[in-house]
Amino acid sequence: MQSVAKDIQYIRSQFPILHQQVNGKPLIYFDNAATTQKPQAVIDALLNYYTTHNANIHRAAHTLAARSTELFEATRKSVQRFINAREVEECIFTKGVTEAINLVAQTWGRKFLTAGDEVIITGMEHHSNIVPWQMICEEAGAVLKVVPINDAGELMMDEYEKLLSSKTKFVSCVWASNALGTINPVKEIIRKAHAAGAKVLLDGAQACSHIEVDVQDLDCDFLALSSHKLYGPTGVGVLYGKRELLEAMPPYQGGGEMIREVSFEGTTYNDIPYKFEAGTPNIGDVIAFKHALDFVNETGKSTIAAHEHELLKHCVDGLNRINSEANKQIITLVGTAAEKVSVQSFVINGMHHFDAGMMLDAKGIAVRTGHHCTQPLMKHFGLEGTIRVSFSVYNSKEEVDVFLDAVRSLLKFAQQ
Amino acid sequence: MHNNKPVKTVTDSITDIQNEIIDNFSLFEGDMESTLFYLMDLGKKIPAMPAAHKTDEFIVKGCQSKVWVYPTFTDGKVQFEADSNTEITKGLVYLLWSIWNNRTPEEILNRELFFIDKIGMSRMIGSQRSNGFASMIKQMKLYALAYKNSNN
Numbered sequence A: 001m002q003s004v005a006k007d008i009q010y011i012r013s014q015f016p017i018l019h020q021q022v023n024g025k026p027l028i029y030f031d032n033a034a035t036t037q038k039p040q041a042v043i044d045a046l047l048n049y050y051t052t053h054n055a056n057i058h059r060a061a062h063t064l065a066a067r068s069t070e071l072f073e074a075t076r077k078s079v080q081r082f083i084n085a086r087e088v089e090e091c092i093f094t095k096g097v098t099e100a101i102n103l104v105a106q107t108w109g110r111k112f113l114t115a116g117d118e119v120i121i122t123g124m125e126h127h128s129n130i131v132p133w134q135m136i137c138e139e140a141g142a143v144l145k146v147v148p149i150n151d152a153g154e155l156m157m158d159e160y161e162k163l164l165s166s167k168t169k170f171v172s173c174v175w176a177s178n179a180l181g182t183i184n185p186v187k188e189i190i191r192k193a194h195a196a197g198a199k200v201l202l203d204g205a206q207a208c209s210h211i212e213v214d215v216q217d218l219d220c221d222f223l224a225l226s227s228h229k230l231y232g233p234t235g236v237g238v239l240y241g242k243r244e245l246l247e248a249m250p251p252y253q254g255g256g257e258m259i260r261e262v263s264f265e266g267t268t269y270n271d272i273p274y275k276f277e278a279g280t281p282n283i284g285d286v287i288a289f290k291h292a293l294d295f296v297n298e299t300g301k302s303t304i305a306a307h308e309h310e311l312l313k314h315c316v317d318g319l320n321r322i323n324s325e326a327n328k329q330i331i332t333l334v335g336t337a338a339e340k341v342s343v344q345s346f347v348i349n350g351m352h353h354f355d356a357g358m359m360l361d362a363k364g365i366a367v368r369t370g371h372h373c374t375q376p377l378m379k380h381f382g383l384e385g386t387i388r389v390s391f392s393v394y395n396s397k398e399e400v401d402v403f404l405d406a407v408r409s410l411l412k413f414a415q416q
Numbered sequence B: 001m002h003n004n005k006p007v008k009t010v011t012d013s014i015t016d017i018q019n020e021i022i023d024n025f026s027l028f029e030g031d032m033e034s035t036l037f038y039l040m041d042l043g044k045k046i047p048a049m050p051a052a053h054k055t056d057e058f059i060v061k062g063c064q065s066k067v068w069v070y071p072t073f074t075d076g077k078v079q080f081e082a083d084s085n086t087e088i089t090k091g092l093v094y095l096l097w098s099i100w101n102n103r104t105p106e107e108i109l110n111r112e113l114f115f116i117d118k119i120g121m122s123r124m125i126g127s128q129r130s131n132g133f134a135s136m137i138k139q140m141k142l143y144a145l146a147y148k149n150s151n152n
Helices: A002-013 A040-053 A063-083 A097-112 A131-140 A157-163 A186-195 A243-248 A283-299 A301-326 A353-362 A375-380 A397-413 B010-026 B032-043 B087-100 B105-110 B121-151
Strands: A091-094 A118-122 A143-147 A168-174 A199-203 A222-226 A237-241 A259-263 A266-269 A331-334 A343-348 A368-370 A386-390 B067-074 B077-084
Touching: A040 A063, A040 A283, A063 A091, A063 A237, A063 A283, A091 A097, A097 A131, A097 A168, A097 A199, A097 A222, A097 A237, A118 A131, A118 A157, A131 A143, A143 A157, A157 A186, A168 A186, A186 A199, A237 A243, A283 A301, A301 A331, A301 A343, A301 A397, A343 A353, A343 A397, A353 A368, A353 A386, A353 A397, A353 B032, A353 B087, B010 B032, B010 B087, B032 B087, B067 B087, B067 B121, B077 B087, B077 B121, B087 B121, B105 B121
Parallel strands: A118 A143, A118 A168, A168 A199, A199 A222
Antiparallel strands: A091 A237, A222 A237, A259 A266, A331 A343, A343 A386, A368 A386, B067 B077
């Protein structure tokens, strides 16, 4: 195990932000499901872009523009390889997963949803995969259906099958839950949706940093992913879509880049992916995103997943041990699915999660508290919110131990 | 420096309480953990609020945690009952309660709360709670304003 520890040390050394004190204590960053930290290579790429390459892409006739364009499109190729898309044109840059989902809802949804059609989401969606569908369903007169979840935080697949019918036109589903960590059986979800004649979008925000992505093998129609949850800059996301679907969809926003020819009598639109990339894109951040993908590829998804699972198990075992030491249930784990990414939500009974979060912060430990943008899910569990820890490849077992000791020290404030 | 403390008039006590708060917080020299423990202890000093008064009508809007403020008006002064479902927030509520409970509407509306900046409140509790704290102040002032207007 020595070599794994050494690897982790090397990985940690690439993340300058981790080496600081917060509130007088060494920072322990356990809010990776909200955003991951950035390796030096990504930070350097941003600096390098603005110090040597900055130019607007795709049209200008000068050298800087050519260089910027080349770097920008190189990221698109990296994305294509990262998700194993058939064609590079199937990868559209957005400002994040939220925009990617809104794009599909507002274009595919607006064109193909009609009154009486049904859209299926699940009970564990992030608000960004609920609200866009509510909006378009209301507009189109379509009906939004929700797959319920069980007490472990897993989808009730038999209920999903019951919801599927010839009315189902679209299924939009989270691959891995940000609040619970649950990994959903997306291949089965996609296969069954397709059998019913429906298209499927996967919200890959949480999954893509932990799980190998192969959109051809999954056969998903759309996939949304986020750069900033994948060690890359904020403000960049990707929408993958099958070519024939993207071509059939109307543009999302009008402006420069997305046009072929504009006249006051009418406008013809550019080919994909540019049809969906109106305006000057987030060039610098997209270029730096390639270095984040390089980091993931070099580190290896299997290494990342194995290490993160070990941290999750160490944490869950430790939290369970606190209960057995106390001979009662002081800590309730929320989200105990069999298949999980490295996310654990919990509550300390008799203690508000905000108080716990602030006291952990005072000890230098960054966690997320609240409803995690999943209010319907919290309602299902009868909770206002939870404390959530989420681990990344640069976290260590020693940090988990410090966290568990910190949780122990909070228990005296819990009102039993 | 002189040993004889000046005689304090009642109208000075709003200043005195704030200065005391500033002195007490300065003892922790910015240590977050001790500051939070202190706030949680302060929260315990608020008199218990009857459950019947903790209705949605008296929830302070704009706070992430639940905060209830229930006002009454006796002898030209405003009395507050207050509570929160989180211990740290309850400590914050106490600070306002200790300054404003049993004051005239004019005092609540006109006297400056200078302790907030002096103790570095926003750095201490973060921007989200600072917004919540501002909502508490606004709500308590609104109650004071309503009593002031009803009095005229």
